[in-house]
Amino acid sequence: MELNGSAGKQGLEGDADLQFLLAGGELLKVRSNSWKKNRTFKLQEDCRTIWQESRKAMRSSQTFSIDDIEAVRLGRQSEGLQKYTEEALEDRCFSIIFKGRRKNLDLIASSKEDACKWVTSLEKVITNLRNLSSKQKTEHWIYNCMRNADKNSDNKMSLKELKHFLHQINIEVDDEYAQMLFAKCDKSKSGQLEGSEIEYFYKLLTAREEIDVIYDKYAQTNRQMSAKDLLSFLQNEQQEGVSLDDALKLIEKYEVDNAAKEKQQMTKDGFLMYLHQPEGMILNPAHKDVYQDMTQPLSHYFISSSHNTYLMEDQLKGPSSTEAYIRALMKSCRCVELDCWDGSDGEPIIYHGYTLTSKILFKDVIKAIKEYAFKTSEYPVILSLENHCSLEQQKLMAKHMTSILGDALLAKPLGDEMPTTFPSPEELKGRFLIKGKRLNKLEEAFSPSSTTDENESISEDDEAADMVEDAEKKPKKSKKMKLAKELSDLVIYCKSVHFQGFEHARESQEFYEMSSFKEGKAEKLAEESANEFVCHNVDKLSRIYPAGSRADSSNYNPVPLWTAGCQIVALNFQTPSDEMDLNQGWFLPNGMSGYLMKPEFLRDRASEFNPVNLTKGKWLQHKTLHVMVISAQQLPKINKKKESSIVDPLVRVEIHGVPADAASRETDYIEDNGRGCPSA
DSSP states (O other): OOTTOOGGGTTTTTOHHHHHHHHOEEEEEESSSSOEEEEEEEEOTTSSEEEEOOOSTTOSOOEEEGGGEEEEEESSOSHHHHHHSOGGGGGGEEEEEESTTOOOEEEEOSSHHHHHHHHHHHHHHHHHHHTSOHHHHHHHHHHHHHHHHOTTOSSOBOHHHHHHHHHHTTBOOOHHHHHHHHHHHOTTOSSSBOTHHHHHHHHHHHOOHHHHHHHHHHOOBTTBEEHHHHHHHHHHTSOOOOOHHHHHHHHHHHOOOHHHHHTTEEOHHHHHHHHTSGGGSSSOGGGSSOOSOOOSOGGGEEEOEESSTTBSSOSSSOOBOHHHHHHHHHTTOOEEEEEEEOOTTSSOEEOOTTSOOOOEEHHHHHHHHHHHTTSSOOSOEEEEEEEOOOHHHHHHHHHHHHHHHGGGBOOSOSSSSOOSSOOOTTTTTTOEEEEEOOSSOGGGGGOTTOOOOTTOEEEOOHHHHHHHHHHHTSOOOOOEEEOOHHHHTTEEEEEEOOOOOHHHHHHHOOTTEEEEEEHHHHHHHHHHSHHHHHHHHHHSOEEEEOOTTOTTOOOOOOHHHHHTTOSEEEEOTTSOSHHHHHHHHHTSTGGGOSEEEOOGGGSOTTOOOOTTSOOSSTTOOOOOOOOOOOOOOOOOOSOTTOTTOOOOOOOEEEEOSSTTTOEEEEOOOOTTBTTOOOOO
16 A cells, blocks of 8 residues: 555546646636736645645645535636626636635636636546545545655655554554554564555554444354345344345445355445445435425425525625525525615615625626526525515516526416416426515416506515614514515515414415514414414415524524424525534435425324324324444544544434424543544
8 A cells, every 4th residue: 555545536547637637737816806816726646635825924724625615616607706807807717616604716717728627627526526435535534644644755654653643533542552553564573664564554443343243243144244134234223124136236236346246245345335325324315316296285395495695604794695695506495585775876786784794786696596596406496585675676676587587487377377276396397486575466467457556555574674673673663665566576476474373364365475484483383383383384385584683693493393384494504503404404305406395294284283292193103213323433623733632522313303202312422532433
């Protein structure tokens, strides 16, 4: 084993694009009108790190990881490039978009061909790394740590370098153990490990005794797993409803030893390979694609939804950006929010009113939504408008949406007759729905001669009124606003109305009329009137949004609202949090489509389901979940700058759902064990 190899090159050996990145080149880095500097960028030998030239004194880091890149976009697609470069440079520009809140890297190449080469080459390396199996990623990580520990780059490891390496991979050992391990591998007694000795050290390091125990339990055929043995493991340990044919397919797909494969047997290495694959994950592989019935009414689905989508950070002074919409849509968010205000130059803008957040043009947001809405999911996107604009700028909003979104914008009901229920996500594929105020009933859409007065005053949105209340610290009053007919007519299946109680909704509210609830009010309804809320949400949409007091863009717990059948539970997508982890996990199945069909008892108008008080019903099926925690790998350091920073890992398993199901269990922690082998 040599330390100059890289798992990141796997499948790209000799590739021209990889060689282009390894050679590197000079690009113009753009930060503002006055700050445009030529800088050299180059892919490191680990194929995981980009080195960038810096002329700042005492710069602590001149690299960034390929793993930190969200996307690479060709052209002047970022706000920075649109603002600080000329349109003539369109085909020479590209942006590197980072995960989290790190700012984009805006760059200009020397030519159109060079820009395309950088983008395609980076995309190829990014895709290659993302496609590595968990086992390959582990190998890649260990290779890189070994290389970093090899201080003099002689492709050998001294005892000192071995200790440094163990620290890097988060394993704390005393000097005596390190010396013993080193001596065991130093077959040549040269005082250095090289070649096969490093390979032996690697095997000792990556040995998984906890996996050996499981494998040996089921390997009943000449100390290997036959297809029957593997089937027994799948049925007894993994509780999977699979057949012998499924076990044979796994052997064919993942067994690394051809001789064993011919015998239809699985070796320990093949078993470990399988455990690192999608079939070994907790998510059912069959649910990675759309598998649910998508032909039911829209109200029968949970819909991944974002609040104040335009914000990149906090709600008071953070930047607004089209990038925030792109990131949400690429995470399969299917309902985005647009807070619309009059712009000083006659063009409507989007920002968080009464705050210091920056402003972006409404038409730029619509362009970004048009470009990215259906890249990860083909199912409909709802544009939730919070309208504070004058009549003239409302007309411009309608014009921009109509001209930019074109036929994808749903501007009239489907069919030739007045509907009585929502269309399905399947029927609305590739379409945009507008949520907002409407001057008249939907029936008017079938009466061309209808003459609605565009100067009619209507009450503003609940969330808009809440914003004023929070900003002025005064009790909320019902304010009136004028609504342009051009904008009103674009609201079809998502007409915003004030909630006046469940009885009023049952008797007077049309199916296409929906209410928005601040989190506190929604949580109170979900606790005190849970069954009524469930039944209300069978044929009507409900949108929940965070309290205005969450100035830091924090999130509330979406689970109680989901269990009450609320479809559009809007979260601050820009804030990494436990709540966003729940949201992403919730919408991971069904092809990450952003739509998840509600269970039958949340789709039945006669449902007696009450998530707070489970007394009767077919949903009462008691089950016990058994989880065996085996081990964890590649756990991060608490403090990367501190050499001796080693974590004391434990594993916590949580169940989120109705209150009766909520549970949490955790393993004992293991001191100074970065590899993570918690006791089960």
